[in-house]
Amino acid sequence: MFAYKPKSFLLSLPKHISNSQIFLANSNSQLSPPLSSLPPRPSIPQTKQAHAQIIVSGLAADSPLISHLLCFLALSPSTPFHYSLSLYQSIKYPSVFATNNMIRCFAKSDSPPQSLLLFSSMLRTCVKPNNHTFTFLLQACSRALALNEGAQVHTVAVKLGFGGYVFVRNALIHLYCSCSRIECSKRLFEENASSRDVVTWNSMLTAFVRDEQIGAAEKLFEEMPERDVISWSTMISGYVQNGRLGEGLECFKQMREKGMRLNEATLVSVLSASAQLGLLEHGRLVHSLVESLNFPLTVSLGTALIDMYAKCGCIEQSKLLFKNMPKKDIWTWNVMICGLASHGIGKEALALFQRFIDEGFHPVNVTFIGVLGACSRAGLVSEGRRHFKLMTEKYSILPEMEHYGCMVDMLGRAGFLDEAVQLIEKMTVPPDPVLWATLLGACKIHGSIELGEKIGKKLLKLDPTHDGHYVQLASIYAKARKWEDVIRVRRLLVEQNTNKAAGWSLIEAQGTVHKFVAGDREHERSLEIYKMLEKIGIRIAESGYSPNVSSVLHDIGEEEKENAIKEHSERLAMAFGLLVTGAGDCIRIVKNLRVCEDCHEVSKIISRVFEREIIVRDGSRFHHFKDGKCSCLDYW
DNA sequence: TTAGGGTTAG
Incomplete structure (x- = not known):
């Protein structure tokens, strides 16, 4: 069997897993509404209640009972691992079942590598791992993008005879794909042609999609002996992520014609395609499907709808949805801030950003693209300057080209041309020609012929194949009635044989x-x-x-x-x-x-x-x- | 008594 060769075959020695206090019930117990298709899971407070009853009944030493509680925690959507660990540590002789569930809890936690430490200590006891152990372990490695550790687990799984299990192999395909080792995923897929299930095919499909090999993904999709809702969702999202929006929508149409059941991921991808294309009628159709199929308005689905309406011009509809969303995450806020910004509703975008901060969220780079974009489009110069400072100094977010783009646009349009030039010149990374082109546009608006000419010449050197630069420079000359220069630049444009972007x-x-x-x-x-x-x-x-x-x-x-x-x-x-x-x-x-x-x-x-x-x-x-x-x- | 794969923002 194929195995990726890791740099070191030695797992780190297990550290002592310290006793932790039982996690106290101060977390937000208001969970998002469960998806109708999923069986109800016991919540953490319910599990704790059961645990308390076990202790009161004097059954705390009953390890199978505690192991079951651990299993409940492993099945919960998000579990801080401290509580699970305290349960696990209360078991005197943990079985493979209990250990597997603890590994699974770690795999789902914010510290997936902890599961490797537990596995290492497990190897030194008489409790032997089984096929379940490797599935959870590999899941942890995928989440942590821990290629070397994953490859070591791969080796151990093969040595112990679990490499042929379809769950283990699928987890390996997924691991290598998550770590951008698509050739490893492919070899594992090809080696075991006779024992693939639909997840094997879907995992390989995902690998091709993530590697932007849409042609290979299409071919695989055609060859699949069986396709489930995830196969279709993966293919649709593959098209959408690679900018092939029309094909994504066509794939969705085919999926519906085949009578396939839809799920949240399908709808989110299709809404994204409708949004990017600005197809309001299509987006509304998807929204009506969400309602008629009684999909709960989850954070992802609600956010995708807000984004769709904003990008299709219905910002009021976005605002209404945002207001009525029972639960919002950072994506929801970012989408709403950016939506308001794109509609030029700058002051509302800034007020929303303030609410976002007041509610305890931590902004990310995209949040500030929205905020600075809002300032730029609404001409809120001093607010823009203030937020740019806030971003770098308070939130330690390094400005990216897009942030500079917003600032240069804002300063340029408002006539602060020198300040815009200084900002570009102070950049620690080489400025994208787009920044100079933005400023060139501002020079045209403000009739700054001298600066415009300087920037225009610079741009023609930096990016001679971009026709827009010639057009801008020529219009600056035209504005200054320098007709000879207009003719000269126009000749240059023809000589360069640029491809004018078709509108x-x-x-x-x-x-x-x-x-x-x-x-x-x-x-x-x-x-x-x-x-x-x-x-x-x-x-x-x-x-x-x-x-x-x-x-x-x-x-x-x-x-x-x-x-x-x-x-x-x-x-x-x-x-x-x-x-x-x-x-x-x-x-x-x-x-x-x-x-x-x-x-x-x-x-x-x-x-x-x-x-x-x-x-x-x-x-x-x-x-x-x-x-x-x-x-x-x-x-x- | 425990398992896997797909989704969103500039």
């Missing part, structure tokens, strides 16, 4: 997703769409609109430039939205790039002239257009 916009209508690119004429209702565009053009011109062509960088005349922006993907999506939705309905659009100045202006006018609310999620944030105004207050 697209999505709109959902009657369960179908419609995708448009600029100048698109592929849609089956293209003729009607272009007629609607003309109608829009006439109506907005009547209300005094004149086009802003500064975002167009082609060697074409003004009229052609006007046509080019008129056919931007979001204009086509908006025209289609006006065609397919009823009077007064909200139009929701998801765009991959940032909305250009002219489209932003036009969207405001359309919202007033056509009396429609238009919600656009662009590459950076949400814009809610209503009555001729945008929620971003033209600050984006």
Whole structure:
């Protein structure tokens, strides 16, 4: 049998396991509602009550009885191991059953390596390990990402003849996959083709997914003799985690067509895909499934729903769900803070962050991406500076590129260009060109030609294949009416043969997703769409609109430039939205790039002239257009 | 008398 060769075959000598006081019942006993599919587990207070009765009845020396209590604790969702250990230590001659359960308690605790120490001491007694022992031990190694220790356990399991047990082998596949040793998982999987069960296949599927080998995962999924809900969930999450969102949703569709039962993990992954794609109708469908199938609103599911609604433009729905969540964890708070930030509701995001702190949570890097993003999008400069300081000084969180990105964006937009430059120059890691590009955009807004030129030249050196830098630099020159420089940069752009990122916009209508690119004429209702565009053009011109062509960088005349922006993907999506939705309905659009100045202006006018609310999620944030105004207050 | 695999935030 294959065995990963560990660096050392010697397990650490067992340390003396000290007596611990019985864990006192001061923990939060309000557990999340149990999943309907799971059998009820005895809670820790219930186990303690039973323990007290055993002591009062004079049966505390009855080791099988105490072992059963230990087993209950091992089955509880989260057990501080001190109490389990005190029970275990009260057994004079622990059986393999009692020891296995103690190993399992350690494996589930915050100190999984303790189970290895117990195993070491077990090896020196007359109590012999069995197949259960190795399953729990390997689980502990996987949780601790302890590759060497796991490999030693692997060796012992093989030596003692337990290597062929399917539970042990599956635990090994899982261990090597958790420790990024996929080749070891694969060898174990291939070696035992005749004795695989569905968990063996699922473990290998997970290994491929985690290693981003989606092709291999797809092939394995096809070959599986039997697929259960976990096989489907793994495949769906594999697609979603690797950005193949449409395929994830298609896989979910197939799963439902096959009549498979759904579970929490399936729904969370599918909600994530709906959120990332901004598909509100799909997300709502999943929400209705959650309700019709009577899924309890667990922390994960509730958080995924909050995120979905926020990313699909329904921030009020997110807020309502957040308010009604019976239990929240750090993910829930982070999702809500980031959601408010993306909608530009900066002050509420900051107030929520304060509540989060007041409730005793400890912020993490993502929390501050939300907080700083909120400050940036709402122009809350002094709050942003204060929180950046708080993050580094009070919470000792090292700023990452994203944090710097928020700060540079915030300072740049507000006109603190020198401060932004100083911040970038003070960075201890090399700045991502995106930071300079952000600042270049700010130079354009504030007409800082000199600094913009300096940054633009720097960027062309750092990242010559990015077309956006040429476009920004040329627009800075254009703003300064330096036409020769505009022509020069434009020539450079052509010579570099860069690939301009194709802009697209999505709109959902009657369960179908419609995708448009600029100048698109592929849609089956293209003729009607272009007629609607003309109608829009006439109506907005009547209300005094004149086009802003500064975002167009082609060697074409003004009229052609006007046509080019008129056919931007979001204009086509908006025209289609006006065609397919009823009077007064909200139009929701998801765009991959940032909305250009002219489209932003036009969207405001359309919202007033056509009396429609238009919600656009662009590459950076949400814009809610209503009555001729945008929620971003033209600050984006 | 005890077992394994899948999920979420920028």
